[in-house]
Amino acid sequence: MxxxxxxxxxxxxxxxxxxxxxxxxxxxxxxxxxxxxxxxxxxxxxxxxxxxxxxxxxxxxxxxxxxxxxxxxxxxxxxxxxxxxxxxxxxxxxxxxxxxxxxxxxxxxxxxxxxxxxxxxxxxxxxxxxxxxxxxxxxxxxxxxxxxxxxxxxxxxxxxxxxxxxxxxxxxxxxxxxxxxxxxxxxxxxxxxxxxxxxxxxxxxxxxxxxxxxxxxxxxxxxxxxGIGNCHIFVDYNAVYDMAEAIVINAKTTRPAVCNAAETLLLHRNWPLAEQKALLQKLLAAGVELRACDQTRAAHAELASELKEAVEQDWDTEYSSLIMAVRTVDSLTDALEHIARHSTGHSEAIITEDSESASRFLAAVDATTVYHNASTRFTDGGEFGFGAEIGISTQKLHARGPxxxxxxxxxxxxxxxxxxxx
Missing domain, CATH: 3.40.605.10 (Aldehyde Dehydrogenase; Chain A, domain 1)
Structure with missing residues (x-):
C-alpha cells in the first residue's frame, strides 16, 4: 500500500x-x-x-x-x-x-x-x-x-x-x-x-x-x-401521437447505455388508449422490455403477456439497456410527484400541447435540464454548443448540467x- x-x-x-x-x-x-x-x-x-x-x-x-x-x-x-x-x-x-x-x-x-x-x-x-x-x-x-x-x-x-x-x-x-x-x-x-x-x-x-x-x-x-440519469418522459393527455412516438423511441433506443436515455415513461390515463397501445407496441417492436404498473397492464390486457409487472425498484433504476418502466398517472400533478420521488435530477421531459402544463412542468421539475416536446438525448455538451464535455453535473454548486x-x-x-x- x-x-x-x-x-x-x-x-x-x-x-x-x-x-x-x-x-x-x-x-x-x-x-x-x-x-x-x-x-x-x-x-x-x-x-x-x-x-x-x-x-x-x-x-x-x-x-x-x-x-x-x-x-x-x-x-x-x-x-x-x-x-x-x-x-x-x-x-x-x-x-x-x-x-x-x-x-x-x-x-x-x-x-x-x-x-x-x-x-x-x-x-x-x-x-x-x-x-x-x-x-x-x-x-x-x-x-x-x-x-x-x-x-x-x-x-x-x-x-x-x-x-x-x-x-x-x-x-x-x-x-x-x-x-x-x-x-x-x-x-x-x-x-x-x-x-x-x-x-x-x-x-x-x-x-x-x-x-x-x-x-x-x-x-x-x-x-x-x-450523477446517474434516471430520466422520465411524461406524455400528457393531449400529446400529438407522431411527436410522442418519435421522442420516446429516440430517447430510449438510440443509445440506451448513456445517461440521457429515458428510463421511465409516464402516460396520462386520458391520453387515448389506442395511442397508448400503439406507442407500447412500437417500443416492444424496437426490442424494449417494458415493466409496467398494474394500471397500465389492466388498461392494455391484450398486451399483458408482453408487459412485465413492475416492482418498486424499477422506478429508481437506471437500466442503461433496452428496458423501460411504464406507469399510468392520473394527472400532471401525479407525474410531478412521481418525478420528484424518483428522479436523479438529470433530464426530464413533457410532451404536451398545453402551454400552461408545459410551463408548470418546466418550473416545477428539479433537474439540470427540462424539456418540452423534445428528447432527453439532447443533454450533451456538444448538443448544447459547448464542444466536448467533461460530464453532466447534477449538483447545484459551481456547475450544473453539461x-x-x-x-x-x-x-x-x-x-x-x-x-x-x-
Missing amino acids: ESLKTKVLEQISLAKQASRQMAMLSRAEKDNALSLIAEQLLADQSAILTANEKDIAKAVADGQPESYLDRLRLTPARIGELASGLHQLIKLDDPVGQLMDRWTRPNGLVMEQIRVPLGVIGMVYEARPNVTIDAAAIALKTGNSIVLRGSYSAVQSNLALTASIRTALAAGDLPLEAVQYLPYEEHASVDILCTATGLIDVIIPRGGAGLIQRVLQKSSVPVLET MGLPALTSYKYVVRGTGQIR
Whole structure:
C-alpha cells in the first residue's frame, strides 16, 4: 500500500508542478497542442485499436453485456470522431483570462473578476475510453493539469490514448506531465487520488452510482458530482401521437447505455388508449422490455403477456439497456410527484400541447435540464454548443448540467490601485 501511495502521489505531484506552467499558456499554445493530439490519435490509430482489442477480449471473457462492450469499444470511426471533437474544441473561445466583471470603488481601486484555471483535476471514470481524450482536452484548453483514473477494464486503451496525448504535448513543447494516467488495478489508487488535499483541486467522478458514491464518501477534496440519469418522459393527455412516438423511441433506443436515455415513461390515463397501445407496441417492436404498473397492464390486457409487472425498484433504476418502466398517472400533478420521488435530477421531459402544463412542468421539475416536446438525448455538451464535455453535473454548486470549458475554471480578483491603504 505504501508503495502504491508513493507512486500515485508522485504522479499527482508532477501534475501539480506542470499546472503552474499550464496556467500561463496562451490560447495559441493550447490550441496547437490540441491540434497535435488530433494528428497523433490518427497516426497512432493502429496501436490504439490493438490495445482496445485486448480490453474488449478481456471484457468478453468476463461475460460483460453488449451495452458495456459498446461503451468500451473503439473503432476507426470513433477515433475519427475524437479527432474531430478536438478540432471543434479549438474553435471555441478560451475562457481563461476572460474579464467577468469590472468596477471602480469610491476610493479609486479598480476591481476585476478574471477567469482562471482550477489547477489540477482528478478524473475518475468507468469503461468509456473516449473520456480520456475528452477530459484531457478540456483540461488542457482551460490551462489545467489532469490526473486520470479510468476503470481497469479499459487500462490498455487508456494507456495507449494517454501515450498519444503526451507525445503530442512533447511535440508542442508543453509539459507532458500535465496529463497523468493512473494504471493501477487497486481501488486504493482512487482513494489516494481523492484524499490528495493540497495537490488535487477538484475530483470529477463519471460513471455508475457505486463509483460516484465511493468518491463522495472517500474524498477530502472538493467533488464536482456527475450523477446517474434516471430520466422520465411524461406524455400528457393531449400529446400529438407522431411527436410522442418519435421522442420516446429516440430517447430510449438510440443509445440506451448513456445517461440521457429515458428510463421511465409516464402516460396520462386520458391520453387515448389506442395511442397508448400503439406507442407500447412500437417500443416492444424496437426490442424494449417494458415493466409496467398494474394500471397500465389492466388498461392494455391484450398486451399483458408482453408487459412485465413492475416492482418498486424499477422506478429508481437506471437500466442503461433496452428496458423501460411504464406507469399510468392520473394527472400532471401525479407525474410531478412521481418525478420528484424518483428522479436523479438529470433530464426530464413533457410532451404536451398545453402551454400552461408545459410551463408548470418546466418550473416545477428539479433537474439540470427540462424539456418540452423534445428528447432527453439532447443533454450533451456538444448538443448544447459547448464542444466536448467533461460530464453532466447534477449538483447545484459551481456547475450544473453539461460541463464545458467554463466549468473547469474558477476566478480571482485583480485589484489595481494608485497607492491606496486602508
